[in-house]
Amino acid sequence: MTDPSPRAAQQTGPVVRVSGVDKTFRRGDRAVTKALEAIDLDIARGEFVSLIGPSGCGKSTLLRIVGDLTSPSTGTVTVNGKTAEQARRDRDYGMVFQAPVLFDWRTVEDNVKLPLEILGWDAARRASRAREMLDLVELGEFVKHHPFQLSGGMQQRVAIARALAFEPSILLMDEPFGALDEMTRERMNGEVLRIWERTGTTILFVTHSIPEAVFLSSRVVVMSARPGRITTIVDIDLPRPRTDETRESRRYFELVTAVREALRAGGAELDDRGTVGPGSDASIERTIAEGAVG
C-alpha cells in the first residue's frame, strides 16, 4: 500500500501550477458567463496564499478548479506534478467549505475519521489520528458530541481537523470563516495560523475580508470582477508568528491599504469593515479615508 502522506511526496517545483486558465459557464451551446480569464498562478510548498476579490470574480471557481471539483474551459492545472484529477484521486486535497458540512449522524470523532475510513486506514490508526487532530483544534473533550451540539466556530474547527486528518499536501479553504462573527473569526484566524505553522501544509484560502487575508497569508492574490483576472499579487512580509500585535503594527495597516487599493483599482466596491462586496461609492471613499488614517 502506498502512503498518501505528502511528506512522502516531497519534490521540487511548485505544489500548484495554474497556467492560462479560462472558465466560461455555458448553458447549452451559449456562453453565459466568463468567470475566469488568463489565470497564471504558482504556489510553492508551505505557502499560505489567499484569493481575494469582489463577489462573482471567480475566486471560488478558481479554488474549485484547483481542487478538481470543476474543470477549466482552457488552460491547465498541475498539482504535485500531476493533473488536478490525478491529485484528487491521490487524495492530495483537504477541503474546507464555508459551511462545515459535518454529518449529523456521526459524532465529532467519527466525522474526523470519515476520510480515514475512505482511505482504508485501520481502526486503531483512525482512532489515534482523530484524537490527535481534535486535540490540535482543541476539541479533545467534545469527541463524543454530535455536530449540532456545537457552536458554529467549533463545527468549523471539526471541519479543519477532518481536512487535515489524512495529511493532504494542500488545504483548499473556501471562505471557511465567512459565516462566523468577527470575534470568532479572529480567533479562528489565529488557530489556522498555529495549525499551518505546526503542519507545514500548503494552503489556498478564499476570503472576502482584507484584514483576514493580510493577517494570514504569505501572498494575497487580488482579483478583478467579471471576468476574473489576477490584477496584483501582494507579498505579505509581516514577521511570524503573527499575533494580536501584528494586527496593530504599522506594516499591517500599510499592507491592508495596499490590498484595498489594488482591489479598488480592479473595480471592487468595499464596505467599511474592509470587506469586499456590493456597496456605495460613498462607503468606498469612507473606507479609503479610514485606511489612510490607520
Added chain:
Amino acid sequence: MTTIGPAIAPTSRGSRPAVRGLRGTRSLAWYLPAAIVFVGGIVLWEVVVGALNLQAFVLPKPTAILAALQANWAEGRFALLPSATATLQEALTGLVIGTTVGLLVAFASVRWVTARGILLPLAVAANAVPIIAFAPLLNNWFGLVNPLSKALMAAILVFFPVMANVVRGLVDVEPAAVELMRSYAASDWTILRKLRVPNALPYFFTAMKVATTLSLIGAIVAEYFGGASTVLGRMIVQSASALKFDITWAAILLGAATGIVFYLVVAVVERFVIPWHATLRAEA
C-alpha cells in the same frame, strides 16, 4: 400513576451509555396532561351514555365494550384475539412486501437516471388512484379467503410513502457533502453507503410510522370485501350486521391497540438505530 400509550417509548432510556445524555427523552410528567384528558374522556363517555340512557346499538358504554372484548376474547363466533392475530399477519406480510418493493424502487431510481424517469412518474400516477377500490379485484385474483389478497392491499398502500420518502432522503443531501466526498475520491458506492443511506434513515422511519398504520387499514378494509371468517374486518362487518355493536366496538378497539403497538415498535427501533435524531429534533 397512569402510564398509557406513548409512555412506553422511554423504556430504552439509559440502555446505551455511548449515547448518554443524547436522548430527547421526555419525562412522564410531559405525558401526564394527555393521559388525564384521555382517561377523562373515557369516564365522560361512560357517564354521558348512562345519563342520556343511550341504547347500546347507538353507543355502548366503555365498560360494555370491555365486557364484550373479554367475553369474545379467544373463542365463540366472534373470537377476537385469533382474528386480530390473523389480520396482523396479513398487515405484517403486506408491510414487508410494500417496504421491500418501495426500497428497491427508491434505490433503483436514485442509482439509474433512466429508472427514475420511468418509475417515479408511474408511482406518482399510481398513488393518485383510490387504491382501496382495487380490493375486490385483488380478492378475485388471489382468492377471497387467501390472506395474500389482503396482504397485497396493505403492500400497495405501504409502497408509496416508503418509496417517496426514501428517494427524498437519498437525494436530499447537501451538495457540498457530495463535493466533500468527491474530494476524497470516494466511489458512488461509498457515497451511497456513508452519505446517502444515513441521510435517508430518518426519512425511512417517518415513512414506516405511516406505513404501519396504512398496512392495518389496507388489511382490514380488504377484509370488508370478504375473507376468512376469523379476521378483524369480517368481525366488524358481521357483528355490525348482527347488531352486536359492543362486539364491533371491541374489534375496533383491538385494531386500534394493534396499530398503536405497531407504531411504538417502529418508534423504539428508530431510537436504537438513529439515537442522534431524537436529540436533533429536541434541540431544533
